[in-house]
Amino acid sequence: MPVVSRLLSVGLRACEIAFAAVVAGIVGSYLDDYHDGNGWPLARLIYIEVVAGISLLLGLLWLLPFSGGFFHWPMDILLSFAWFASFGLLVEWLGDSTCDGDTFDWNQISFHGFCGRYRTAEAFSFLSAVFWLLSAIVGLWFIRREGRKRTTVVAPAGEGVRVRRPWYRRNRV
Template identity: 50%
Template sequence: MALPEIASIILRLAELAFAAVVAGLNGDYLHSVRGASSWDLGRHIYTEVVAGLSILFAIIWLFPFSSSFIHWPADLFFSILWFVAFGLLVDWLDGSCGRVFDWTNLSFRDTASCAQFKAVVAFSFLSAICWLASAIVGFWWVRRNTRVRHTTTAPTYRRRRWYRSRV
């Protein structure tokens, strides 16, 4: 059945695209605030590192081999990293741009505007969901393909001795 392979490819492409969007928008913000304290930018630096690692591993694991399914623990780990990035960015916004998923009255004219921050938050969440779904598909595939088959054992035959023991 090719369904897990197709789902894996689609999820890897989505992970790659979402990580690229986050890396681009977040990188633009980091470039615009050059010279600021790295302590103040820690959340954005963390998100940029997670996005870069996600891009790298999504490209490596994009190839549809059966060995790509055994990486489900790493997929789960990346999902956790993305959920942490999402939480840090939501905490950083702290309602200064309105509710996190309120997309009304947004404009894309300013650089590093609320729309850009909300897009980074939204794509971080979507990336976390895709990595989690990829981990679930991988776990399901590994569990299905390594299941021990319980069959009745064939009777074992004793080898008949053709000689008489002297003991």
């Protein structure tokens, strides 16, 4: 297993876990403060919390060092889409609030209060979506590179050349 792809994968997974933890903490505090009513604002916060929880769980499981972690790229793409949807929900909800500024105007992150925390959740949900997408790209790159590594065995004359995997390679069935 190549060192570069493993280090890149571990770094991406660690960032994904950190970003999901930040979003889960901020959105969890909003859910704790949300006392009156039900409906759409509560449903969107619950969705974001579930996506963050699944991301934390899968990120921790796939952080374990084995080459099978690269074969989870379809789930990485699905989680990336789920994070982009979470980002969209946060952007839509921010448009209804009293916070000023554009969607990508994250200058208020360092300020305390509702707008600063909300912008932080928005920023880290976008970063999480990008990092899950990068993990999927690294997984696809690893699979493509490993698929090219095949050994050739020369057969007796008249039978042609057979291509088969060595006994220590993983079967993709």
